[in-house]
Amino acid sequence: MKKVFLFYDGDCPFCNRYSKFRQLQECINLELHDARENLLWKKYDSNLNLDDGVILIIENDSKVLQGIEAIRYLDTVCSFKGFFFKIQKYVFHNSFLAKIVYGIFKTARKLALYFTKNKRNFR
DSSP states (O other), rough: OOEEEEEOTTTTTTHHHHHTTTHHHHHHEEEEETTTTOOOHHHHHTTTOOOGOOOOTTTTEEEEETTHHHHHHHHHOOOSSSSHHHHHHHHSHHHHHHHHHHHHHHHHHHHHHHHHHTTTGGG
């Protein structure tokens, strides 16, 4: 069985929720890591930027996938059930839609991180 590492931004509420889906861990030998605490991903490719999305490392194949490609890979390896995952598969397997939707997610992530880090200023 392939050993797969999923590195996500532990400070991002969206990344945290996605990485914790039980179906992810049931379909492949997946290890979850907060990319801010575990920097192993930098050993595979020092040019990776966490702001570009989740990082998926398939150890046996020496593959490093990030963002849209990482989600596409998980969609092809895993057979997720549920309406949300059907929409996800449709969107992320359409290059045009994937770029638009992923861009929206990245913007939402930046806003969430900004408000999370600056919430003390709003009290």
